[in-house]
Amino acid sequence: MITLKSEREIEMMKESGEILADVHRHLRSFIKPGITSWDIEMYVRKLIKERGAIAAQMGFDGYKYATCTSINDEICHGFPRKDVLKNGDLVKVDMCVDYKGAMSDSCWAYAVGEVSPEIARLMDVTKKAMYLGIEQAQVGKRIGDIGHAIQTYVEGEGFGVVRDFIGHGIGPTIHEDPAVPHYGEAGKGMRLREGMVITIEPMVNVGTWKMKMDPNGWTAYTRDGKWSCQYEHTLAITKDGPYLLTSQGEEGTY
Template sequence: MLNGILLLKDIGFADEEMFNANIDGKTWEFRRGILTFNFSAVHAEFLVENITLYFFVSSRKKLAIVQISCIIRKNTIKEEDRIHMITLKSDREIQAMEESGAILAGIHEELRGFIKPGLTTMEVNNFVQARIEVAGAICEQIGFEGYEYATCTSVNDEICHGFPGKYVLKDGDLIKVDTVVNYNGAMSDSCWSYVVGEATPEVKRLMEVTEKALYLGIEQAKPGNRVGDIGHAIQTYVEGEGFSVVREFIGHGIGPTMHESPSIPHYGDAGKGLRLKEGMTITIEPMVNTGVWKSKMDDNGWTARTKDGGLSCQFEHTIAITKDGAKVLTQQK
């Protein structure tokens, strides 16, 4: 257990791929702007004095990972750099999240029969909100950074964060329904894609590839692997099938709040990035496009859609990293 002040200096603030620094007789790895410490900590703070970083660490009993995210260039550090805490969940906490996830999975199961031509996206939203509230849970998205709805309902070329509204679903539409459930303080997050009426061959294949990509990513979510292993598995498969992976929007840690560290890109290099630890809870949520991966933003400041007007599909699960691998907490029947 570490307690006190760690001094990190003279590490050569160059744009190198990776280097090591010796702190208190231990070697720590620095890779692509991410410096990761493994210790028992309640908080950590850092300040910058020229090119010297001072880390102040306070101890606590529960093991956590403190990830200090820094974009470092010679003699500079961005103001927005900040500390991210990644909490490792106990079996009890994971069980609570699984109970939350069961509510969410059940709602997605119901949506299979509910979504049909003629419904508005607001009616879909209201259906989900009612189901969450009947279960005694909270629609966690409402009020998040000013967001007003229980769901994101993104149709066709909308990648994510589509506002529910007056749009009337028609045969062949591809709708993505994303929501977050807070059940007694335990979070679960899942987006699922649905075809309205009959699917065209293009939509059917896009959905099949996206869902398989999700599970290929989940297979890599195990202790000892790195975040890059998840993204690499997804990206190589998707691009090999002739589609593209969205890069502007990614997965994330979850619990105790809706969005936590670490970030989980759906692209990247195998063997790179943060090492995965037992007890982490994250979302994996690849967004896959028929055309280019780039997006453009609607005037509402929330809704992202494909830059070229192509279709976009998404599937998402909340998972826990266990000693046996990934445990899906939002698994549908």
């Protein structure tokens, strides 16, 4: 079911999103060679709690952690663990915040130390693809316009767009309709309406878009072992255009 949000509800979700973005901004200086993704998990839990919010992923569909920390060839839903991060690694940190019942969801990618030129380019292309999708999030446009903009750009850059995991509506629960694929045909799919709140979260692979699942039932890997990147924002569809809810002064945001 799709729920259209009021201006008041959207502003509450903005407060939630600002908390989430602030946590991500703190991670920029925290993530470095020698720490573990478990250290990231504990740091995120602490920051969210200090801000009077709830780590909404904990307990969602049985998931045990505040973060999904996916490293290198892990596409998404990587478990926090005690393996040490090393220079050149790429870690994607995805989290959801519940602040007074208002939800937000965002994933940022972090270079651990210095990454290779290929991975730096992967990060740049993935972030730009997300913003190209966001540009299409206008009243009267269609879901397919978002996916088409992302897919056309990413594939034109020689990378693959993951098909198995997509964006979604959010609020009052973490996942709700509509589904928001990062591939598709322009002019197709559901028409976007004022008051919709969605995530746009392309996962982009150096090689094939195809994936394989870990026996843990959660973590997805690239099928060919090449690396993957993801960026995600939560945004509202408004009469004035897309309104980012998980941005706090990040370069390139609306």
